[in-house]
Amino acid sequence: MSRIYVHPLPVRIWHWINAAGFLALLVTGLQLRYGVLFSLHFKTVVGLHNSIGFALTANYFVWLVFYLFSDRITVYHPDLDPARHYRNVMRQIVYYGHGIFRGDPNPSQISVHDKFNPLQRMTYQLVMMLLVPLQFYTGIVLWDLQRFSGTVELLGGPRVVSTIHVALTIAFVVFLFVHVYLTTLGRTAGQHIRAMITGWEETEATPAGSTTPR
Numbered sequence: 616m617s618r619i620y621v622h623p624l625p626v627r628i629w630h631w632i633n634a635a636g637f638l639a640l641l642v643t644g645l646q647l648r649y650g651v652l653f654s655l656h657f658k659t660v661v662g663l664h665n666s667i668g669f670a671l672t673a674n675y676f677v678w679l680v681f682y683l684f685s686d687r688i689t690v691y692h693p694d695l696d697p698a699r700h701y702r703n704v705m706r707q708i709v710y711y712g713h714g715i716f717r718g719d720p721n722p723s724q725i726s727v728h729d730k731f732n733p734l735q736r737m738t739y740q741l742v743m744m745l746l747v748p749l750q751f752y753t754g755i756v757l758w759d760l761q762r763f764s765g766t767v768e769l770l771g772g773p774r775v776v777s778t779i780h781v782a783l784t785i786a787f788v789v790f791l792f793v794h795v796y797l798t799t800l801g802r803t804a805g806q807h808i809r810a811m812i813t814g815w816e817e818t819e820a821t822p823a824g825s826t827t828p829r
């Protein structure tokens with residue numbers, strides 16, 4: 616068993632601020648829609664939701680700029696061979712759905728420049744490059760409908776923008792349940808979560824190079 620440094624500090628800072636902010640946005644968002652969670656003035660909750668939203672938008676750039684200017688961007692490189700990508704994703708799904716309960720070895724081994732299995736890589740790409748930016752975009756439009764009236768009209772009105780915003784929130788809640796469950800599937804339940812705190816992940820692979828089947 617060796618240890619490799621897979622989560623650099625900017626990624627860890629981004630991640631935990633993002634996780635805490637996401638939960639705060641969820642609570643304040645539910646309060647805005649249904650007003651049943653606590654007895655704060657509507658305007659105060661709007662202010663809170665907006666401020667946290669802007670803080671998380673800025674925080675997103677910590678993640679983006681770090682990866683754009685770091686050689687660690689390789690962890691997000693897609694597999695350009697669709698057949699191999701499909702095979703590896705299926706192998707990972709079969710492992711999570713079946714193999715793991717029989718004690719089979721994980722088909723993916725991590726390395727510094729290849730720390731995600733094919734399923735994680737695909738999901739995190741979708742979340743970070745499409746869903747999260749779209750959520751911030753619709754949030755900013757909803758923050759000032761008048762200022763962005765052109766965009767609102769183009770998208771089909773405030774109801775459409777609001778529906779996209781809520782639909783994305785539901786997708787994030789589903790993601791969060793699956794995400795947290797999958798992060799508990801290390802050698803111990805806390806192994807991967809501890810790694811996202813310290814940066815260091817335990818691995819059975821040799822520290823150098825990728826051992827993920829490609």
Ligand code: HEM
Nearest residue numbers: 626630633634637735739742743791794795798807808811
């Ligand atoms: C309390 C809630 C959360 C826990 C315990 C958690 C845990 C973790 C852990 C352990 C990792 C390391 C990689 C892995 O094992 O998959 C990770 C990575 C990641 N998480 Fe979370 N997470 C949480 C919330 C969130 C939320 C709300 C998002 C929403 C976007 C998110 C997005 C990501 C992404 C994109 C990565 C990959 C980061 C990178 O680029 O290296 N997580 N998370």
